[in-house]
Amino acid sequence: MAVAWQGGPVHLNWAGNLTYTAREVARPTTLDELADVLARADKVRALGSRHSFNDVADTPGVHVQVDALDDGRPAVDLDPATGVASVTAGLRYGDIMRTLHAEGRALATMASLPHISVAGAVATATHGSGDATRSLAGAVVGLELMTPDGGRHRLVRGDADFAGAVVSLGALGVVTRVDLETEPAYEVRQDVALDLPWDTLLERFDDVTGAAYSVSVFTGWDEPAARHVWFKSRVDGGVVAGDDGRPDALRHLRWATAPQHPVPGVDPVACTEQLGVPGPWYDRLSHFRLEFTPSAGAELQSEYLLPRRNAVAAVEAMRRLGPVVAPHLLTSEIRTIAADDLWLSPFDEDSVGFHFTWLQHDAEVRAVLPRIEEALLPLGARPHWGKLFAVGLPDVAATYPRFADFRALAERMDPAGKLRGGYVERLLG
Incomplete structure (x- = not known):
């Protein structure tokens, strides 16, 4: 069973301007424990480094943090043949950057803060700056996630659902691993x-x-x-x-x-x-x-x-x-x-x-x-x-040409709506 805490300061976001409504915070250490959390919760949302300033990550049910998750692989697993680094989703960018550099590899961009979690930054299209550099999500070539039914899914660039699953607002499942493009260190x-x-x-x-x-x-x-x-x-x-x-x-x-x-x-x-x-x-x-x-x-x-x-x-x-x-x-x-x-x-x-x-x-x-x-x-x-x-969420959604496709993908991967909470509930309806 995953360790859980009731109440306490973890229910505030980093800025302290938002009090989360979650009744419990779970921190699973294995994939089986994560599956157990998803099975027993009526509502559940992944919670990263809490650097969001609105309720995009909120839930009235269980917040799950995957920063302690061990899936049996190295937390930063670099493939020397392809240069792709598979990283535990709950890690902060600051937790992976020195490991990559020691292996002679680098990311193309970083956000202003290295303190943010990989999965949370990717899911919200967080970015750095540069005319030729994409957002942090643009470096993703694969990801693994667990849906509320305990199903384990792997998506890679080129799959039909991949482009809808990277910037997902946590609405498709709890992301457990993210595969990132790297390049030679500079x-x-x-x-x-x-x-x-x-x-x-x-x-x-x-x-x-x-x-x-x-x-x-x-x-x-x-x-x-x-x-x-x-x-x-x-x-x-x-x-x-x-x-x-x-x-x-x-x-x-x-x-x-x-x-x-x-x-x-x-x-x-x-x-x-x-x-x-x-x-x-x-x-x-x-x-x-x-x-x-x-x-x-x-x-x-x-x-x-x-x-x-x-x-x-x-x-x-x-x-x-x-x-x-x-x-x-x-x-x-x-x-x-x-x-x-x-x-x-x-x-x-x-x-x-x-x-x-x-x-x-x-x-x-x-x-x-x-x-x-x-x-x-x-x-x-x-x-x-x-x-x-x-601006109202229907007006925001209307500016994304593939939003209807994303809604359909969310309904297919989470038909019971367990992963809906905060404004994601309002956004998806």
Whole structure:
């Protein structure tokens, strides 16, 4: 029988803005124990690292965590012939990255935090930044999951249901293993430019985001210039850099001579190394180091993903909202993401993300979100599945051309609706 806890702080999400309604948390250590949890629960949902800011992972029944699950295979099982790494789904990206690097392998991208779980990040289409890099879900080539009837299923890229099963919001089963593409390990250097003129960003958006392997623009939206641009350049080639290693296309920018934090006035000690010092991919692509807790969680987050072709119009729209947004904002980030073919991924074409890290002003933020959506939804924006948003779920579902196919897949794999809870219950009806 799986170990379970009643009540306690585990029923809060990471930010502390949400109290889960689950009556029990189970932490199975074997596949048989997981099957037992699924059999006896009337309602059940997988719970990852709790970094969602809404109730996408909630359930009135049993929360199941698979971070202690042992299926008899290595937690990180690298196939040297193909470079595919099969990893236990409940692991954090930070738990696998050093193992991969020690084997001479790397992931193509990382999210801002290495503290998030693999299965949870994949299921919600969480992403990093880079014109040519897809979301974390884009690296998935196979996954294993257990359905509520105890059935064990393996799906690989090319299977009929694969594209519907990767970004699944946990609605198909409890994912137990994820197979990830890797590539040869590489090094990255990180340089931060200060006070990028808005005219430069608007007139040369492609030059800015294409000047390095991964680029993030930070702003408060009410400032006379974009506060920071973080350029993460691969040392092994790719974008051509000048003699000093900085992006050659933007040599006129003013460069930071001391480490920076995305939030003004915060000590950058938790941030990955900057100032152009090369280091392993895993210690540069994320903004924050694994060994630090970059925030106490006293924040809220929203994000909207929209077609890259509308990026400039979206920046202009957000600048007009600067006086409304800024009083409740810690920082905002602009990132780019390459397209994929996953049914519930918002990246069905090359995209740009507008991320908002808010002060914990819950009522005020919820009042601002409709203003942002009024500006961005007509430009094709969709909310991140795991963040705060105001738009109604039927309207969100209508923006995904394969949503009806996903609903049919969910009904086939979970006909009794055991895996429905939180807004997934409302989304699927």
